[in-house]
Amino acid sequence: MSTTDSTRQIDPLDLPAITVLVGHAGVGKTNTALGLALAHAARGLRVALCDLDVVNPYFRSSDYARELEEKGIELIAPVFAGTTLDTPSLSGRLDAVVERVTQAQAQAGRAPSPERLIIDVGGDDDGATTLGRYATQLRQAGVRVLYVASAYRSLTQTPEEAAAMLPDIEWHARLKADALLNTSNLSDQTTPEDVRRGRAFASRLSSLTGLPFAGSVVPRATIAALASEGPCQGEARALLASGGACEICGSSAPEIAALLTDADSPSEKLIMVPRFVSMPWEM
Numbered sequence: 001m002s003t004t005d006s007t008r009q010i011d012p013l014d015l016p017a018i019t020v021l022v023g024h025a026g027v028g029k030t031n032t033a034l035g036l037a038l039a040h041a042a043r044g045l046r047v048a049l050c051d052l053d054v055v056n057p058y059f060r061s062s063d064y065a066r067e068l069e070e071k072g073i074e075l076i077a078p079v080f081a082g083t084t085l086d087t088p089s090l091s092g093r094l095d096a097v098v099e100r101v102t103q104a105q106a107q108a109g110r111a112p113s114p115e116r117l118i119i120d121v122g123g124d125d126d127g128a129t130t131l132g133r134y135a136t137q138l139r140q141a142g143v144r145v146l147y148v149a150s151a152y153r154s155l156t157q158t159p160e161e162a163a164a165m166l167p168d169i170e171w172h173a174r175l176k177a178d179a180l181l182n183t184s185n186l187s188d189q190t191t192p193e194d195v196r197r198g199r200a201f202a203s204r205l206s207s208l209t210g211l212p213f214a215g216s217v218v219p220r221a222t223i224a225a226l227a228s229e230g231p232c233q234g235e236a237r238a239l240l241a242s243g244g245a246c247e248i249c250g251s252s253a254p255e256i257a258a259l260l261t262d263a264d265s266p267s268e269k270l271i272m273v274p275r276f277v278s279m280p281w282e283m
Contacts, residue, residue: 010179012215012271013039013247016144017105017113018098020131021181022169023148024156025123028183028277032148032217033120034064035273039245041071046104046115048074048097052130053122064276094119094134102141121173128172135174147177147211151184151201152194159204166209179214180206182268187275188221195222195260202268215269218248218260223272232256245273 010019015036021029030053037049049068068075076093097117105113121127131138147169149162156162170176182205184198199216206213220240227236235253239246248270250257260270 010144010146010181010212010214012036012146012181012269013245015040015116015118016142017101017115018117018119018138018141018143020119020121020138020143020145020173020175021148022121022128022131022145022173022175022177023123024150024153024162024165025127027123027148027150027153027156028185028217029123029148030120031275031277032181032183032273033118034068034276035217035245035271037068037073037116037118038071040116040118041073042244046074047072048076048101048115048117050076050094050097050117050119051078052094052119053078053127067276095137098134098137098141105142128169132172132174138175143175144178145173145175146179146181146214147209148181148183149202149205150182151198152186159201159208162201162205163208177209177211180209180211181214182216185217185219185222187219190219190222192222192226192259196262199261199268213268215271216260217271217273220272220274223248223256226256226259232259239272242272245271248272 010016013036021033023029033049037047041047065075065077074097076097101113101115101117104115108114119131121131147166149156151157156165166177180202182198182202184194184201186194195216195218202213202216205211223236223239226232227240232255235256239248239253239256248256248260257270
């Protein structure tokens, strides 16, 4: 069980200088990392996205290099990503970017740093082991680690299963998780009921692990469905106008926030994220 200090809670839409996403394979780390990187770049920040997924060659941030480049996001990827050679090899670029981002943070002092580094780690022990190579440097840089979990992924369908997986990931990564990010969804088929079930799953997981519950990811398609019919059409259309990842909050979208959480003001953030990565059954 993690013993994270709750003062280290992370706002997914206002990340610290360096953030790592870890979790079981297939829980939505890559899609979430892409959405958060684009959201921070849209605020005018200099963003680097590191693809540390040397485990799964089919769902990688590096598959979206052109889209990231168009938005000014620097991609750090395995040397052979995007080729027929799938050797898990990494260049020294990550070391250089960690140093650069750390220096920018130090120069900013108490002001917000102008740079962000988001690291998308491959699933489970193998991916976490790759991250472990950089653990000392990342700890010195004040890294924050998000444990990404989904109620709709095999082997983590109960809070107890997801909690049991965390210690192994932390041990191999040589880093402790700082907060929980709930990505429970069924892609474009996600209903408000699915979101509520995922939120209940994450709330229980937060209690089991001691991790602060930072936020829940909601697919853009779920909001798009609400825009076509029902009492939330106006709020849904306003959210969709943002284009990228954005917060679904009680002040600007109270009816949607209440529908997705059964609460007037949820304690964690609800984040609408577009879909970038196809689901396994669509490949």
